[in-house]
Amino acid sequence: DAGVIQSPRHEVTEMGQEVTLRCKPISGHDYLFWYRQTMMRGLELLIYFNNNVPIDDSGMPEDRFSAKMPNASFSTLKIQPSEPRDSAVYFCASRHTGNQPQHFGDGTRLSIL
Amino acid sequence: DQQVKQNSPSLSVQEGRISILNCDYTNSMFDYFLWYKKYPAEGPTFLISISSIKDKNEDGRFTVFLNKSAKHLSLHIVPSQPGDSAVYFCAASEGRGQNFVFGPGTRLSVLP
Numbered sequence: 001d002a003g004v005i006q007s008p009r010h011e012v013t014e015m016g017q018e019v020t021l022r023c024k025p026i027s028g029h030d031y032l033f034w035y036r037q038t039m040m041r042g043l044e045l046l047i048y049f050n051n052n053v054p055i056d057d058s059g060m061p062e063d064r065f066s067a068k069m070p071n072a073s074f075s076t077l078k079i080q081p082s083e084p085r086d087s088a089v090y091f092c093a094s095r096h097t098g099n100q101p102q103h104f105g106d107g108t109r110l111s112i113l
Numbered sequence: 114d115q116q117v118k119q120n121s122p123s124l125s126v127q128e129g130r131i132s133i134l135n136c137d138y139t140n141s142m143f144d145y146f147l148w149y150k151k152y153p154a155e156g157p158t159f160l161i162s163i164s165s166i167k168d169k170n171e172d173g174r175f176t177v178f179l180n181k182s183a184k185h186l187s188l189h190i191v192p193s194q195p196g197d198s199a200v201y202f203c204a205a206s207e208g209r210g211q212n213f214v215f216g217p218g219t220r221l222s223v224l225p
Contacts, residue, residue, distance in 0.1 A: 004156070043157075043202065043215040056212060091156055101147055102213065104156030 002026070004105035006092050012111045018080040021108045024073055025094030033102060034067055034077050035091040043091070049075065082112045116140050117205050119216035126223050132190040134219050136203030139184065143205040147213070148177060148188045151200045160201075161188070193223045 005024040013019055025032045033048040047057040052069045060067070064083070069075040079086055089109050093102035118137045126132045136146075144165035149157035163170040163177045163186065170177050176189045190197055203216040 042217040045212055045214075048212070093156070101149075101159035101162060103159065104149075106154065106156045 004092055004094050004103055006090075006105035006108050008108060009106065010109045010111075012113065013082060014113050015084055016081045017112075018078065019082045019086075019110060019112075021077040021090050021092075021110070023075045023077070023092030023105060025075070025092070026103055027073065028096070029094035029103070030072075030097055031095045031102075032069060032075050033093040033095075034075070035093065035104075037089045037091060037107070046077070084112045086110065087112050115217070116143075117203055117214045117216040119201075119203055119219045121219050122217070123220040123222070126193045126221065128195055128223055128225050129192045132188075132193045132197065132221055132223065134188040134190075134201050134203075134221065136186045136188075136216055137184060138186075138205050138214075140205070140207065140214075141184065142207040143214075144208060145206045146177070146179060146186055147204045148175075149202040149204065149215075150197075151202065151218070157202055190221075193221075195223050195225050197221060198223050 007022045030051050034046040035043050036046055037043045046059045047067045048055055049069045065079055067077045089107045091104050091107045093104045095102045116139050147162040148160040150160050151157040161172050161175050161177050163179050168179050174190055179186045200218045200220050202218045204213040206213045
C-alpha cells in the first residue's frame with residue numbers, strides 16, 4: 001500500500017518565484033496536513049483539511065502561502081512570491097478520522113536563493 | 114512558548130542497553146500523545162501512542178509511560194539497537210483536535 005507521496009523531493013529556486021508543492025495522501029484518509037520543519041522552529045503545522053475542506057490555517061505564516069485540496073487524492077501548497085526565509089523541509093501527512101496517527105510523506109526540501 | 118518540550122537534543126546509548134527519551138508538556142488539556150521516529154531524508158514514522166486514560170503502553174521493545182500529574186511522558190527502548198539511531202519526536206493533541214503539537218526532537222545514537 002503506497003504511503004503519502006510528495007513531489008518534488010527537492011526544489012531550488014530564486015527569490016520571487018512561485019513554488020508549488022504537491023501531495024497525494026493515503027487512499028481513504030480523510031484528513032490531510034501540511035507541516036514545515038526548520039532548525040529554529042522545529043516541526044510546525046501550517047494547515048489541515050478534513051474531507052477536502054480547510055479546517056485550520058492559523059499556522060500559515062502569511063498571505064504568500066496558500067493551500068488547496070481540489071479532491072480527496074491531491075493537495076498543493078503554494079508560495080508566491082517565495083523568499084529565502086521560506087527555505088525549509090515541507091511535509092504532508094494524512095490520517096483517518098479518530099485518534100489515529102498521522103502518516104507522513106518524505107518531505108520536499110525547498111531552498112530559495 | 115513551547116507547549117511540548119524535549120530538553121535533551123541528543124542522547125547516546127550503548128547497544129543492548131535501555132534508551133530513555135523524555136518529553137514534557139505544559140497544556141493540561143492534552144490527552145493523546147504520540148512518538149515518531151525520523152531517519153534523515155525521510156518523513157517521521159509513527160512509533161507508539163498513549164491516551165490519557167492509560168499510564169503505560171507497550172509495543173515490543175518500545176514502551177511509553179505517561180505521568181499526567183507531572184505532565185511528563187517518556188519512551189523506553191530496550192534493548193536498544195543501532196537501527197534505532199534516529200531523531201525521536203514527541204507530539205500531543207487535545208481531545209479530538211487535529212492540531213498535534215510536536216516537540217523539537219531528540220537525536221538518539223545507539224553505539225555498537
